[in-house]
Amino acid sequence: PIHSTAPASTPLLSTRHLVRRFRDADRPAVDNVCFELYRGEILALLGPSGCGKTTTLRMIAGFETPDSGSVLLGERDITNVPTQKRRIGMVFQDYALFPHMTLAENVAFAMTHLPRKQRHARALEWLALVNMAELGERFPEELSGGQQQRVALVRTLAAEPELVLLDEPFSNLDAGLRERTRKEMRELFKKTGTTVILVTHDQAEAMTMADRIGVMRQGRLLQVGPPQAVYREPADAFVAEFLGHTNLLEGEAAGLSAATALGPISLNTQAHGPVTLSLRPEDLALVRSEDPDSAIIVDREFRGHDYFYLLARGDSRYCAIVPNHDPLEVGARVRLQTAGEASVLPDEGRSQTQH
Template sequence: MTQHNMQVRGIHKGFGAFQALDGVSLDVEAGELVCLLGPSGCGKTTLLRCIAGLEKQDRGSIVIGSRDVSNLPPQARDYGILFQSYALFPNLSVAQNIAYGLSGDSREVVRARVSEMLELVGLLGSEKKYPGQLSGGQQQRVALARALAPKPSLLLLDEPMSALDARVREHLCGELRQLQKNLGVTTLMVTHNQDEAMLMADRIAVMNQGHVEQYATPQQIYNQPATPFVAEFVGQGNWLPFACGQDGSARVGGLQVQLPQAKALQQGRLFCRPEAVVINPHEGIDNQFHAQMRDVTFLGNRCRMNFELTDLPGLTLQAELSPEAMPRLASQDIRVALPSSSLQVFA
């Protein structure tokens, strides 16, 4: 398949008084898989539909490769799409579903392409079956094969895993990602599931209220969230309010804390991931607090511990460790640390 990049510039879309998209811009590199991630109503599906030509943006442009497709009808935009519901034709066989977008080709070309797609998605031998005879995972593979059969420049995925159970979803996420890499097809995927986005994406656009809050790699989204919304939406986190005194030192409650860098803020919030909390730290680690352990939850590959800070009643911390790294606690009174290198400062 020929690889194409895509540029989305200043897309606005309103529905009456509701502004679904407010100046969204994205660059998607050729062969890249980008996830649009966010809660329901954030605008991610509306953006996908504008790119597909299923909705008409109020302002802005969409360029795929060197073609400005902003005002073209869907059939002229050269993309394949996989819907949340798969949208297979129940009265057509698997082979007929896959061949649906190949009607302009000769019978021999269509037959060869269908066989190629069936082999690609691991369904050789199922060509005569009907969608109702397939599992959810198999239906998804057929829908994907149909989307890829015309060799599109762009693949659009609208919540493609939402109808599958957790185990099948994780397995197919890996398969779909490997298939996308092998084909090199530029792909835009909508999801509200952060695990899917983290597993599959080269880059993630985290959306909120019609805006892109951060557009970065999964590692950057998780480790350096750009806004409080991204920090709260992706993964778990701890928040502690701080204020700076007249001497410039920062304090959480009555306790002095070391910030990761100088900030021109009189007050704000400190953020860190649960796995960054150090339990029973050595003396060289900064930002140590007395704490009382309230509970431990076993989560299979990790343990989640909740603490209340002794000197700051009402402030709690969450820490996560592997079961093997769980400390043997002689009592509930321990020390925890929030190393300044693991903190982020938000206004």
């Protein structure tokens, strides 16, 4: 199921039933992928290694030809248009700045649409946008990885592409720098109105950077929607688990509530009969209890602002995230109390809970 909640106007980019099968593979690397992207939007393609994200991106860029399906830029079919004529910019993991050129020269090099005389001044303006104007005469080797990444991005933007594609752009940066760079890049994209597709396997990166997230698995696009929607209303168990920890529960629904092993739980939507539910760990509260039917804390992880608890009750395992005051110790017995709504997974999800 594709859940699209983008505004209704002409999309900047549409992919229509994209399929790419590599020789000898038993299933397509990209399998009937359809989505639309609107001007100024940041879309993250999120999924585990090998799910087809990069191949999808390469078909949009023109490095790879689909076996079937099409790519539209506005209303123009660009499926067979060569890469260099697509007005699509791509930033790779390894930056690929020219080592023998200064930063300003690297950026100016991309501005083939401007008269030569204007390029240097414009390059410095672009560098100023990422607070690097005063480094314009430096060479790439004199910069940190994060700075090189910013220049590579600015160089791509300076060519004024219709669309920018980023493939795991932060994977070479260490954790702290990565978080800062994500924030800066999102601000830069919003300031310049840039339309972006970002490929990542990191759910935190997708959530913090993107306006919408497309979750992929085994070549298929399972769900597209704003981060809050894919997190709170996942299309199936795979999406629920890929976007963070969750408790998958079987229940018997009657309207806005379901009977489960944890007692009655409020639902995010009306349902009737047998259902599979996703209950996020932050929606479970733990109450000390000596009741023989209570759960036992088998592990806990201190995460600064909260604790992540792993619990056992009979053969079932649960997880809960609780603010860090009054922590509970491993071995403590607790009653599991729901403190939020569970999401009903659409029917297709029921067959996939065992993956």
